[in-house]
Amino acid sequence: MDIKAPDLGVDSAEVSEIMVEVGDVIAKDDNIILLESDKASVEVPSSAAGKVTKISVAVGDQVSEGMVLIELESEADAKDDTQSTDTENKTESGADKQNESQDNQQAEKQSDTNAAEENTSQPAKQASEQAGKATTHALPDLGVDEAQVSEIMVSVGDMVTADQSILLIESDKASVEVPAPEAGKVEKILVQAGDMVANGQDFIVIIGEGSDSASNNANESKADSSESQASKPAESTNKTESAEQSDKSQTTDEPKQAAKSTTDTSAANAKLTEAQVNEKMVDIYAGPAVRKLARQLGVDISQVTGSALNERILKEDLFAHVKDSLSKQKAAPASGNGVSSSLPSLPDMSNTEIWGETEVQDLSRLQKVSIPQLNYNTLLPQVTQFDLSDITETEKLRGELKGAMKAEGIGFTILAFVVKATAYALTQHPRFNSHLSDDNTQVVLRKSVNMGIAVATDDGLIVPVIKNVQDKGLKQIAIEIGELAVKARDKKLTTKELQGASFTISSQGNLGGTAFTPLVNWPQVGILGVSEASMQPRWNASKQTFEPRLMLPLSLSYDHRVINGADAAVFTRYIASLLADPRRILL
Structure with missing residues (x-):
């Protein structure tokens, strides 16, 4: 054709x-x-x-x-060739019938036997054709630009079921298990422990379930049917071509995979926007597929040298450019996180006469991947505003509702009131529910309140997110706080439950302490710390006496580039007043 x-x-x-x-x-x-x-x-x-x-x-x-x-x-075309061959065989068989009648009967019996075998092998052949093929799967949305592969839970050749955990990914926000996208046999694993990976990156090749059994059935059928010696070389040739095609596909995918993995790492801090890339493409000689790939990789295509006719840029040129750039970066002294490089190296502590006995302990995986995110905070001009909220009446209301909530299996803590009051305050003071633009010239205001709730786990702090809190009541908020806390401690949080926060609350509950300075979780501009409530004497002007009141300490840390001190004081006092009388939220 x-x-x-x-x-x-x-x-x-x-x-x-x-x-x-x-x-x-x-x-x-x-x-x-x-x-x-x-x-x-x-x-x-x-x-x-x-x-x-x-x-x-x-x-x-x-x-x-x-x-x-x-x-x-x-x-x-292949079917036509097969039918032509069958027609010739039938013609020759007809000639044999006219010459030898006895042989004709034997030939008919043999033909019937062959037909039966062919009919028997046909379903197996169809099953083999319909069996799952080797499919390359990409990572889902991780909720961050990049994350580290901490553990690979399967090996090549393993049989996996759909949704079985196959990869453990850790970022500065969470440890997430990536499920198998389909059931089948692991053909190839495209990442290694320690690799930095990004959304949409190819990470595994799986042969769909059923392909092995179908292949076995097909082989059994071929063994039972008496194939001619002439068909065997053809079958061998087809297998060889298939193997060559598979090798070629793998060879082609490897540089793409390497380029994508390395580019995601190198371009994390300086990735061009699509508009910027397009501006540089005006006078560049490259096809649409290459231009699209350049946009996806964030490569400045004007810096790439073309190897084709008239210096046209090929995909291979992009991959070579990325590889060369990464080689130069590795050769340069690495500063690690950009902050520790400004500090002197740790002194030699092997002299026990000076330092005494020491012991080295590894950080948890979650702590290690959290360090780069925490280092961002050293670059923020952060200030903390402290206040107290009289929650005596609110605690009475919670005590009245707690029994009914507990009967439904709901843990009803004061945190539900704090989340609700803070969400309402953010709708009234939207600047606290915002992000500072990269060029420091604009503020991006969020129209919905997605509240991050810090949860302490054995591996470290993790922050799941309650979406659209401004539209939810106290009961629903309490339910979601409980569910997310359990998932966090069991390492069952999904990526969607860890991304999109616009503001964060960190509650130390009854752990003690009067106040603390929480760290703003960039790119957010504010975080509210809540310490343990305590009974304190407060002056009652109307009664001209002191009386015991339950006071809740609040600590608001904020990015001073977006929030000034006066606004922070007003915002914190507003939250305190809402918690003192939650009926105001209903207004």
Whole structure:
């Protein structure tokens, strides 16, 4: 079958890139050739599926509408060849019938036996064709730009079920187990423990469930049926081509995977926006696929040297550019987190006469990945505002409702009131529910309140998020606080439950202490710390006497670039007044 050039919109165009090779098996609409004219670059798709038997053009050729580009051996052609062979066999069989009647009877019996075997093997063949194929799967949304692979829970050759945990990913926010996207056999693992990975990065190749059993059935059927010796070399050839195609696919995927993994790491701090990349592409000689890849990788394409005709940039040139950039970065002295580099090295503490006995303990994985995020706080001009809230009446209300809540299995703590009051205060003071733009010229105001709740676990602090708190009542907030706390301690939080916070509350509950300075979790501009409530004497002006009141300490830390001191004092006092009389929230 001939695949011809479609209407190009011009009289002729130059072949800039051939995207297939002889022997490749392609699907309909797969891109096969890149054509470029003085007006545009066009990727020509195949109009049919099949195996490439011939490429009729070369790079640099001028192509016009209707010119043959490649030749395909389609499934229909293969069936026609098979039917032609069967017709010839039947003709020869008919001649044999006329010459020898006895042999004819034996031939008919043999033919019936072969037909039965063929019918028996046909379902197995169909099952084999329909069995799952090797599929490369990408990581889901991790909720952060990048995270570290802490543990790989499966090995090549393992059989996995859908949603089985196969990878443990840790970021500065959480430790997340990545589930298997489908059931099947692990064909290849594309990442290693310690690698930094990003959203959408390929990480595993799985052969869909059922392919092994179908293959075994097909092999048994072939063994039972007496195949001719001539068909065996053909089968061997097909297997060889399939293996070569698989190797080629893996070889092609490896540089892409390496480029994506390394680029995500290198471009995390200085990734160009799509508009910036497009501005630099105006005078660049590259096809649309290469331009798209440059946008995805965040590569400054004007810095890439093209290796094709007329210095046209290929995908391989992008990968080579990324690899070269990373090699230079590794060669340069690494500062680690950008903060510790300004400190002197730790002194030699091996002299016990000076330092005494020491012991080295490893940080938990969650603590290690949290360090870069915590270092951001040293770059923020952070200030903390302290206040007290009289929650005596609120605690009485909580005591009245606690019994009914407990009967429903709901833990009803004062934290639910704090979350509700803070969410309402954020709607009235939206600047605290915002982010400072990268160029420090604008403030991005959030229209919904997504409240991060700090939860202490054995591995460290983790911050799950309650979405749209401004629309939820006290009961629903209490339910979600309990559910997220359990998930956090059991390491069952999903990425969506860890991302999108616009403000954070860190409550030390009944751990003690009168106040503390919580760290602003960049890019947020504020965080509210809550310490243990205590009974304190407060002056009652109307009764002209002191009386015991339950006072709750509040500590508001804020980014002074966005929030000034007066606004912080007003905001903290407003939260304190809401907690003193929660009926005001209903107004």
